Amino acid sequence: MQRANLSEAEIQLYLYILGNPGCNVADACRKLKISKSTIYRAFEKLSSLEMVNSKSNKWETELHANSLHGLIKILENEQRKNRRLIEMLKTVESRKLLHHNSQISGMEILDEEETIERYIDLSEMKWNSVFVFGSWEDFNNVRNIIPTEQKFINNRIKNGGKAFVAITKDGPATREIIDFNHEIDKKEERVSKKAEFYQKPVWVNVFDGNNYVSLWNFNSHGRIASTFIESAPLAEFYRNFIYKTIV
Structure with a gap:
């Protein structure tokens, strides 16, 4: 003890x-x-x-x-925090090893739990807008992540961040977070649109205010995984692509 x-x-x-x-x-x-x-x-x-x-x-x-x-719960929380800190330090170290002229500062492959934790971490950062593209339905078929997204939205609203969201599939899980209602969109500082031309399971988040790109997909076992990248040109590409898809 x-x-x-x-x-x-x-x-x-x-x-x-x-x-x-x-x-x-x-x-x-x-x-x-x-x-x-x-x-x-x-x-x-x-x-x-x-x-x-x-x-x-x-x-x-x-x-x-x-x-x-009670003690075990606190230790488990500390363990999760330490694991996240270790991953962040690994990212910092990996960036040091990359060539100083590289346009990609760092890249990580995250498992399901790491993906969810990083998603919440991103929601707590300061940025102006988030640009989102993909299918929320696919990922909710393997795990209920509606509470995670609701927490992300609450943090975004609290920090004054706007959202531009292009949804590729509609469904009950999607309607829990977006109802394509203009008045609610206006209240939540969000512009949302259906973009059904792309049906593969992906959930992309990119931000105006940093160069982070979060790309969700599935691993070989059918579980949620993601690639987390810090890259100015890639972030700019996705911001422009999602914005043009919506407007």
């Missing part, structure tokens, strides 16, 4: 309560030889992690230990 960033007092208190259910603070202070103020801080930390609780109205009495699920 030390590796989970719990202090010595927090570990001792948890183990004591675990072995002595229903104990009180006085028991813990006397047995562990730790001051009441330190015990209180330790209890607050363990309580915030849902590792301990008090059955009475006062926290000093009837202490009980819970499972480690």
